[in-house]
Amino acid sequence: MEGRAKDVASFAEKIQRKGGKYVDPMAEVTDLAGIRIITYYLEDVERIASIIRREFSVLEEHSGDKQAELADNEFGYASFHLVLELGENRRRLLEWSQFGGIKAEVQVRTALQHAWAAVNHKLDYKSSQDIPREMRRRLFRLSALFELADEEFSQIRRAGLKISAAYEREMGRGEYDLEVNVDSVAAWARIDSKAHRVREIAQELGWDVVDDPNSVRAVDRTDLVRLAISQGMSTVGDLSNFLDEVDSLIEPVLRKLGEADGDDEAASSVEDLVTQIILVCKKLPVEVWNNYYQPEVQFEEARSLVP
Incomplete structure (x- = not known):
């Protein structure tokens, strides 16, 4: 304006x-x-x-x-x-x-x-x-x-909404063999039970989590897509399976990461939280963390929780 x-x-x-x-x-x-x-x-x-x-x-x-x-x-x-x-x-x-x-x-x-x-x-x-x-x-x-x-930008926007809705329908039928991209990740974060569990745990721990999917920062989704693909998670099913494998670590990892000073006032999204969980549970080096977030000691401490 x-x-x-x-x-x-x-x-x-x-x-x-x-x-x-x-x-x-x-x-x-x-x-x-x-x-x-x-x-x-x-x-x-x-x-x-x-x-x-x-x-x-x-x-x-x-x-x-x-x-x-x-x-x-x-x-x-x-x-x-x-x-x-x-x-x-x-x-x-x-x-x-x-x-x-x-x-x-x-x-x-x-x-x-x-x-x-x-x-x-x-x-x-x-x-x-x-x-x-x-x-x-x-x-x-x-x-x-x-x-x-x-006109083309509007058409692309409408096509993206249709594609996202189609992803939701397919996942609703249990079809998770869908490529990881920004639209599929957005749909997955909205309807997947594992993604909902991450949200619930984070909120119980006091994290400020975005409620409206339309308010999620674009960078949160692109970061998750980039990281997931780099770690061999090429489908949304791979994301869900990974969260299933590390289920017992989600709560302690988010608790430790939540002890940061929190000078970033922006609310976290499910996509953002899952990105942090992958970084910690895959025990990726600090240099990789720094590609996505500011350096913070909580990452080192959270990573030590992973066997």
Whole structure:
């Protein structure tokens, strides 16, 4: 998110430039405050716009999807603009009442739309008519590629969710001969009984464990995949079998590792905990531990618990 308040000089310049258009500038200028929200995926733009519409009074006549307003052959790659003011519920609150009637503008765009806008600002072409003929086709083609990339990212995201759901269905049927990758590990951590046992033990010992699978850090899963494969665990079944073999060590190992000072405030995930258990129970050298975590004496002590 990015935000700014229009400064006095800019406000005055806009009033003068419009040449008497405004009768009551404080009420009529729509961008006294501006917020930009940048998303990763196209579908999140509409989701965020829906949230804004629920929380504020949106002036639809000044709002809309600027991309949808472009003709098929028109140059540009725009974003979603919403002009809003406080809704009745907020205007009645004392702390908000002074802002009643004041308008603000919110832009919601994807990261690629934001990149296009930044480059386009430097080029300083406002419309296709401004572009030299020899450059026009190249810029049309480039803006189309940006749009296509946005759509492909969304398609890849949806495909990943489908693959993850398929992994869960297969594991639910007892099929664990599935390759270790980020999606299969995420599904395994959600439904496997051994993974659940690791979570329960850690929570009983006072570990702060992530409850929402969508909040797990990507690095936790990539680290587990990388380590598991390096140790010959090529399927999620291998992960479960390993935890079964070291079951009696899980509690004392996590207890010892939990005695760290804990200057990292981020909650641990099941994937993160399993990575630490593998490092300890495989008695890997400190140098390998240091590839994943900060050096700490608890690793040496936890490793000494392993026969």
